[in-house]
Amino acid sequence: MRRHPGFAVINIAGLALGLFVSFMILMWVNDEMSYNNFHEDGDRIYRVMRTATFGDQMSTTNSITAMLDDVLDEEYPEIELTSLIGWEWDLSFVRGDIAFRNIARYAGPEVFRLFSFPFISGDPNTALDSPESIVLTERMAQQYFPEIYGQFADPVLAAQNVVGEIMRLENRLDVTVTAVIEDLPSNSSIQFEAMLAFEEYRRNNSWVDGWGNNGFRMYAKLVPGADHVAVSAKIRDVVKNNNEDSTAILFLQPMSQMRLWSQWDNGVLVGGRIDYVRILSVVGILILLIAAINFTNLATARSAQKAMEIGIRKTFGGSRKSLALHFIGESILTALVALVVAVGAVALLLPGFNQLTDKAITLASADLELWAWFISLTLFTGFVAGAYPAAYLSGMGVIKVLRSQVTAAGSGGALRRVLVVFQFSISVLLIVGTITVYNQLDYIQNKNLGLDRENVFLTELEGGAREQYDAFKSQLLQSPTILSVTTGWENPFEINTSTTDPEFDGKDPDDNTLYYVSGVGLDFVETMGMEIVMGRDWNPDVALDTANVIINQRAAEQMPTDDPIGQRWDMWGREGVVVAVVKDFHMQSMYDEIEPMVLRLDEADGGSVFIRIAPGQTRAALELFESTYREFSPGYPYAGKFLDDDYDVMYRSEAVIGTLANWFAIFAIVIACLGLYGLASFTTARRTKEIGVRKVLGASVPSVMLLLTREFALLVGVAFVIASPVAWIVMSDWLSDFEYRVELGFGIFALAAVGMIAITYATVGWQSFRAAIANPADSLRTE
DSSP, X not given: OOSOHHHHHHHHHHHHHHHHHHHHXXXXXXXXXXXXXXXXXXXXXXXXXXXXXXXXXXXXXXXXXXXXGGTHHHHOTTEEEEEEEOOXXXXXXXXTTEEEEEEEEEEXXXXXXXXXXXXXXXXXXXXXXXXXXXXXXXXXXXXHOHHHHHHOSSHHHHHHHXXXXXXXXXXXXXXEEEEEEXXXXXTOSSOOSEEEEHHHHHHHOGGGSSTTOOOBEEEEEEOTTOOHHHHHHHHTTHHHHHOTTOOOEEEEEEGGGTTTOOEEETTEEEESTHHHXXXXXXXXXXXXXXXXXXXXXXXXXXHHXXXXXHHHHHHTTOOHHHHHHHHHHHHHHHHHHHHHHHHHHHHHHHHHHHHHHTOOOOSTTOOHHHHHHHXXXXXXXXXXXXXXXXXXXXXXXXXXXXXXHHHHHHTTHHHHHHHHHHHHHHHXXXXXXXXXXXXXXXXXXXXXXXXXXXXXXXXXXXXXXXXXXXXXXXXXXXXTTEEEEEEESSOTTOOOOEESOOBOTTOOTTOOOOEEEEEEOTTHHHHTXXXXXXXXXXXXXXXXXXXXXXXXXXXXXXXXXXXXXXXEEEETTEEEEEEEEEOXXXXXXXXXXXXXXXXXXXXXXXXXXXXXXXXXXXXXXXXXXXXXXXXHSTTSOOOEEEHHHXXXXXXXXXXXXXXXXXXXXXXXXXHHHHHHHHHHHHHHHHTHHHHHHHHHTTOOHHHHHHHHHHHHHHHHHHHHHHHHHHHHHHHHHHHTTOSSOOOOOHHHHXXXXXXXXXXXHHHHHHHHHHHHHSOHHHHHTTO
């Protein structure tokens, strides 16, 4: 290292960067694989899934009917325990002057016997027995009972004193704290800050007691030794046996698959986040390979400088085995130095990595198994990177080496060319992948969604603002900063309520097409910037409009008429007509096709209020809205968000993968360029006298530069030709998961080709230029 600091820096920097990326990916993958593993008997916990046929499509979901709660664990001896658990709800809680909104769920009384959420105080067997009970996480308990936590230094004593305290739920019900549990780990798929009793929800929502309504999730713990495939076969037709109109098929999915395996296509499990785990794992391996290739290339390229040393060692009795061990030892020691540098980089950059990926990974939290992987990966990399040089260099003949160092220097060239092609093929693959991911994310962000998500603010509608909604809305619209106001059941990008109930003239009795439904207020179409393609908006002066509906184009296609306006529409006990058809809009993820959708006028039950803000008036509008909201609903927690922020959250995983792909592509190129720079430096040094002779004979600077760079440019060109078909196949497969996507055009590959050529010449060009302008007398004087 002291004699050749340039090569040492390139070797260590390349390996360290490769190890750094691999360690980051390994920790990320380890965290993804660890989800839900903390539950006792986790290998016996399953979630109940439902596949149903609607029209000509099969839909798989984890939403099931609450009626199963009284059937599965009672009628099937293989099922030890079941529990219902609801979706995440953003509910308001008040205690004295303290008011916030928190994430809460409703669940059955068995939930804390089924899952292993650690209790600080209270009894998991009885915590949710009463309809008025509530279980808090420690963080939420500290949020609402700061004086108790300030009084007791011991958190256990504080939690014990919180039990029995009263809180106000949604300003309608007093609930009693029955237990405090530890904050949920970040690797839990089930997240909440408060757990409420399912019975309290049931007595206020009678619709849950029906075999045709699916609004909950259910988890089951099997008895030891039970086969979940056999149990799935037994429970398969439970819903159909109790509801002749249902096509639902039940089955069990292991809880260990929940996080990573969640994507279904026509009833078949096809993937999910596991695809990203696989992609990043492969990327980590490939980048580490590039780093190892650099080491191998540089080691074989420097064989001329090692040749005399090898010849002398062999002359004095050095065996091939001892020489091989010597070179492998050098390689492993270099890798260990790179390991220290890589771990330092991980420690320095891990907080930023966590912020990007929404993780809470620390080096301190890495277990012994993970560290064993780190060290083993380093040793293996060092061994593999040094194995060929060790075998090649130690096998050189003594007489041949001592007579001609030049011959030894030229050996191994074919291997170096193959390795350069391989590592730049990987770089091309990563570049094409990065550009494709960027284009798809840009497409998602800028695609016409059928509604305008910009400048729309939403929050929960509660208290006086809800009870006196007309006055609340009128006061807001007096300001020119707010263009329109409306209400709705839910975020228009997350419409989950669905039904097969709509009836209209000419509908086939066997038609069970699934329609998504959302209740909205007047001016919803205007506020959301939807486009009416047929008909008119609701008119507040038309009394019958309260029963009329607006449908999207997909729903109109299901009706046996080209003009659905004025056609009868009967659903959920309300008969009206279709007054408008709006352009299809994306009400769910772009992974899914747009489905038939119905908007029904339901201003009184709107749980959210939406306002469209005049461009450039955001601050003034929000200040006015907050003051008006607090005027109408004093004592209620106030929190809101923009619709476009909510939309961005839907594609958070893709955005993270896109950002990581950008960085990893950069790392791969940097590592490859380090190796290319080292090889160019060595090649230039080895051909110094040749260059001097050529210049003496009249060669120009450009011709010398072309001589030194064309070999590397040719190798990169071969790499591009090899990698392009692979990149096309891989990225086409990734894009196929999106129902709406960009095209994988020629331009992406042309951009990658230009980029690779530019990078190659930028890396090699400086070395070539220096050699081309050098005085030939300096290189020839040593002859």
